[in-house]
Amino acid sequence: MxxxxxxxxxxxxxxxxxxxxxxxxxxxxxxxxxxxxxxxxxxxxxxxxxxxxxxxxxxxxxxxxxxxxxxxxxxxxxxxxxxxxxxxxxxxxxxxxxxxxxxxxxxxxxxxxxxxxxxxxxxxxxxxxxxxxxxxxxxxxxxxxxxxxxxxxSSSLYFVPDSIKWLANRKSTKSSSIIDSFQGQCPVFNLSNGKLQKLANLHKSQVKEYISKSLVAEYTDKPIHFALAYAGDDRAVIEGLKRHFEFSGLEIIRARTQKMGSLLGLMLGPKSISVYAHKSLGACLKF
Known part of the structure; x- marks a missing residue:
């Protein structure tokens, strides 16, 4: 068919x-x-x-x-x-x-x-x-x-806005205690039931390490497909992210980068990043 x-x-x-x-x-x-x-x-x-x-x-x-x-x-x-x-x-x-x-x-x-x-x-x-x-x-x-x-x-998805300005403009988060709890730090989110869920408040310098350690803990000895999205066209930022995760200890068998588009971009704002991984289908395809 x-x-x-x-x-x-x-x-x-x-x-x-x-x-x-x-x-x-x-x-x-x-x-x-x-x-x-x-x-x-x-x-x-x-x-x-x-x-x-x-x-x-x-x-x-x-x-x-x-x-x-x-x-x-x-x-x-x-x-x-x-x-x-x-x-x-x-x-x-x-x-x-x-x-x-x-x-x-x-x-x-x-x-x-x-x-x-x-x-x-x-x-x-x-x-x-x-x-x-x-x-x-x-x-x-x-x-x-x-x-x-x-x-x-078998997937993990992380979002990191560059600024809380855009989140504060969203009706879904404006009244939430999420905004009030940032206290000048950089929030890291995942997606739970279609809604942003805060995982941590970190200094910007800690974000990449936090995400890579979380992924390593979840996918130790498991080959993964990996993807990055960035809300912008700054190649230096994109290449820096790629290099970090390439040397993080993850067993990446395929990697992609793409631009973050409108729906997520309007929620998180310019210069935001998203990191994604899922366990490779591999031999599991035959069931």
Missing amino acids: SIGIVTDTAADLAIRTMLEHGIAYVNHSIVVDNLARRDWRDLDPDKLYAILQNTQTPPQLRPASKNDFKTVYSNFLEQHQHLISIHVSNQMSGTIKHAFAARKELRFEDRVTIVDSKTISIALAEIVLEANKLAKQDEPIEQILWAIEHIQH
Whole structure:
């Protein structure tokens, strides 16, 4: 059976990358000064961060619409017998609700499987890329869904904002004691049920070591896939992060870097970083 993979731009994969891999996608929209622009197409991350640095009113994000999904599903099913549609956490966006609505209207319940990734950005991207690789290898749908679940249960994701300014602008965190507890230090978060959960308050010089030690403790003697995302284009910062984790003692068998996009970037702000790892599927693929 020919299986196609669909995702959304909250995966923060460049449009070029998705086209090269044959991955279909729906765009979110970013509203700036009452003008909606398509995420990663009309407004790429670099332009978004430039806007954030010079505005008092943060842009707003609109999830991909039901009609966006209907168009993508209809077109992509001309190429494939079945689609696996993998999307940003339902706790962070209304995207997946629109996917279900589109599938129902098109009566494609038997041809489209919708998956809540329960995550965002580089973590979502890794799930999508792995699922697409298996689909290209003609693995059955059950195998692909098992692999997605395996990755979800064997992954770690860390977020580090450069400033709490952007978090304070978020309705979901403004009233939270999280903001009040920073006390001038650098917070480290992970994602719990689609919401930011604070792990530690550290001096900036301690952040990389904290994350690398946490990963080493979790993945000792386990080969991993590793990814970094940065909300900006400072190559020195990116290369410094890469070098640190390369020599951290982790058994990294594949590593990627990508830009942090709009949904997470609007939450954390410019110059934020995200670090992700999951246990390699390896021999576990045969079950």
